[in-house]
Amino acid sequence: MNFAFLRDAPPRSNGRSVAVIGAGPSGLAATGFLAGLGYKVRVFDKLPKAGGLMVFGIPAERIPEQSIAAGVKRLEQDFGVEFKLRTKICGSDAMHEDTGDHFSSDLTSLGELTRDHDAVIICTGSWRPRKMNIPGEDLPGVYSGLEFLFPIRAAGYDSQKLKAVDVTDKTVLVIGAGFSAVDVALAAQAHGAAQVKMLYRRTRHEAPCGIHDVCTMEDAGCEMAELVTPVRVLGTDRVTGVEVVQCQLGEPDASGRRCSLPDSCAKAEMDADIVVAAIGEIAAPPFAEELGLDKVRKNEVHWLHMTKLPGVFVAGDALTGPSKIGKAVYSGLKAAKSLAAWLSLKAEDREDEYSDDEVITPQDWHSGPLETPAAKGSE
Amino acid sequence: MAGHKTIYIDYSRCIGCETCEAVCRFTHGLPRVNMTRAKDGVMMPLYCRHCETPYCVRACPRGALLKGREGEVLLEPALCEGCETKNCLLACPYGGIFMTMMTEAMVKCDLCLSRRAVGLGPACVEMCPCGAMFYADPDEIAELHTDFAQAAEKRVLAHIRPKVK
Numbered sequence: 001m002n003f004a005f006l007r008d009a010p011p012r013s014n015g016r017s018v019a020v021i022g023a024g025p026s027g028l029a030a031t032g033f034l035a036g037l038g039y040k041v042r043v044f045d046k047l048p049k050a051g052g053l054m055v056f057g058i059p060a061e062r063i064p065e066q067s068i069a070a071g072v073k074r075l076e077q078d079f080g081v082e083f084k085l086r087t088k089i090c091g092s093d094a095m096h097e098d099t100g101d102h103f104s105s106d107l108t109s110l111g112e113l114t115r116d117h118d119a120v121i122i123c124t125g126s127w128r129p130r131k132m133n134i135p136g137e138d139l140p141g142v143y144s145g146l147e148f149l150f151p152i153r154a155a156g157y158d159s160q161k162l163k164a165v166d167v168t169d170k171t172v173l174v175i176g177a178g179f180s181a182v183d184v185a186l187a188a189q190a191h192g193a194a195q196v197k198m199l200y201r202r203t204r205h206e207a208p209c210g211i212h213d214v215c216t217m218e219d220a221g222c223e224m225a226e227l228v229t230p231v232r233v234l235g236t237d238r239v240t241g242v243e244v245v246q247c248q249l250g251e252p253d254a255s256g257r258r259c260s261l262p263d264s265c266a267k268a269e270m271d272a273d274i275v276v277a278a279i280g281e282i283a284a285p286p287f288a289e290e291l292g293l294d295k296v297r298k299n300e301v302h303w304l305h306m307t308k309l310p311g312v313f314v315a316g317d318a319l320t321g322p323s324k325i326g327k328a329v330y331s332g333l334k335a336a337k338s339l340a341a342w343l344s345l346k347a348e349d350r351e352d353e354y355s356d357d358e359v360i361t362p363q364d365w366h367s368g369p370l371e372t373p374a375a376k377g378s379e
Numbered sequence: 380m381a382g383h384k385t386i387y388i389d390y391s392r393c394i395g396c397e398t399c400e401a402v403c404r405f406t407h408g409l410p411r412v413n414m415t416r417a418k419d420g421v422m423m424p425l426y427c428r429h430c431e432t433p434y435c436v437r438a439c440p441r442g443a444l445l446k447g448r449e450g451e452v453l454l455e456p457a458l459c460e461g462c463e464t465k466n467c468l469l470a471c472p473y474g475g476i477f478m479t480m481m482t483e484a485m486v487k488c489d490l491c492l493s494r495r496a497v498g499l500g501p502a503c504v505e506m507c508p509c510g511a512m513f514y515a516d517p518d519e520i521a522e523l524h525t526d527f528a529q530a531a532e533k534r535v536l537a538h539i540r541p542k543v544k
């Protein structure tokens with residue numbers, strides 16, 4: 001991944017410096033853009049390796065590690081980018097709250113970064129486990145998707161501190177039917193689980209991962225329980241199962257998706273040694289409130305790249321919640337461009353001309369925005 | 380010389396992450412490689428193959444699609460203006476030409492013409508995280524087009540050219 005794809009060699013320094021917090025696809029794309037304009041870029045990440053979820057979340061067989069490593073090396077060696085790894089940037093929140101915090105040996109505050117750089121971009125992704133809001137979900141043996149997948153990838157970097165969840169001969173229930181639920185199911189199966197079952201409140205035809213992935217998963221030996229919603233995690237000192245209610249499909253809503261209607265009379269219990277709620281993570285960037293980020297989330301109509309703090313920008317999943325590598329890359333590039341424009345205007349005392357109020361068009365959110373014969377279904 | 384270089388996507392390595400589309404959009408405004416999700420969830424980036432003898436060039440009633448100096452298929456927007464026939468769109472066997480319903484009526488890949496002019500390769504290829512994209516000559520492409528890649532491409536093309544009953 002050649003993050004500095006806009007140039008074949010770095011230009012002369014422009015004398016400005018930027019701190020990028022988070023070395024996932026959005027942070028690295030922003031870094032490549034700015035380094036290509038002659039900025040001195042410093043990248044901070046709490047983990048021991050750059051790449052974000054491309055290295056620590058997405059299963060290894062899907063993205064070749066050297067693809068990311070080569071891009072990072074080029075930034076470092078050819079474009080003079082400094083990487084400060086194992087360094088967590090803190091806001092008002094305490095340490096050790098998010099998945100992957102154990103790796104940081106150094107703490108730096110956002111305040112320090114804004115003092116030492118002309119601008120800062122926050123690209124910290126979306127790492128905080130989301131709750132199912134059902135009783136028993138805090139029992140040992142219950143994990144979020146990332147809590148389960150992260151140690152599998154990260155154990156390779158520090159096996160002292162992190163061990164993958166032992167699923168050998170165990171029954172694993174995976175809640176959800178998105179792409180990361182499929183990743184969890186396949187990983188559990190591959191690591192020797194006795195039984196892996198995915199629970200979804202609709203049917204395979206509505207599954208966000210698509211029927212193709214459901215089939216792949218079943219071919220690998222996993223099962224899918226359709227039309228069930230978990231209402232309680234069972235167990236006293238650790239999880240022993242999940243109580244589910246049977247659902248049925250309602251009429252299609254405005255978006256054409258059929259909702260799931262629980263039938264509270266039809267309860268059932270399913271045994272489990274491990275439960276993984278792969279229902280997505282939430283973004284928790286440092287200083288979220290102070291930066292006014294709580295108000296900018298998915299489906300808002302404007303890109304917000306500069307936060308309430310002048311010179312502090314935000315991009316990627318930290319801004320939008322869980323998305324995709326491509327969306328994060330685009331967001332990182334746009335934020336970096338916006339940052340460069342702001343600094344150039346500031347240098348001429350023309351900040352009031354800065355506007356990041358670019359309206360998000362449907363094209364920015366949906367893939368395949370343009371009409372293609374395939375999309376139209378003609379031959 | 381083994382013929383001109385073009386973009387090749389190994390669909391068996393593609394994970395549908397949309398990075399190619401994002402980078403193309405950032406570089407060109409309107410993306411010329413488009414990630415499309417088929418009904419069964421298969422993700423497929425659609426793109427121009429810059430064919431040796433392109434159907435689209437033959438189909439265009441205005442001569443707005445032309446073979447470039449390096450074998451690439453180029454669209455001259457001033458001649459095109461999104462004519463009423465949309466023949467190019469229908470003629471392309473790969474779904475590699477896109478209608479925008481915006482000022483530039485149709486868009487297609489030009490293998491990053493202006494980047495190539497300064498010695499760079501197509502931007503999407505540079506940024507693909509999966510090593511699924513290549514800028515390669517026909518001999519190299521023949522080697523990349525493994526049984527695995529062919530099977531994956533067949534799945535994609537089945538969506539673009541559904542069987543007519």
Ligand SMILES: Cc1cc2nc3c(=O)[nH]c(=O)nc-3n(C[C@H](O)[C@H](O)[C@H](O)COP(=O)(O)OP(=O)(O)OC[C@H]3O[C@@H](n4cnc5c(N)ncnc54)[C@H](O)[C@@H]3O)c2cc1C
Pocket residue numbers: 021022023024025026027044045046047051052053054057058059062087088089090100123124125126127145146149179180183286315316317318322323324325326328394395396397
């Ligand atoms: C299991 C799983 C599978 C996925 N599969 C796919 C897929 O197949 N295709 C696809 O397109 N997308 C996939 N995604 C989504 C994709 O990985 C993300 O959308 C993308 O990585 C987001 O990029 P980002 O740069 O915004 O954040 P991230 O990749 O999350 O990177 C954020 C970085 O910031 C660092 N960080 C966070 N907080 C701090 C702090 N306070 N101080 C210092 N550093 C910090 C983190 O360590 C991390 O390195 C998947 C996600 C998961 C979880």
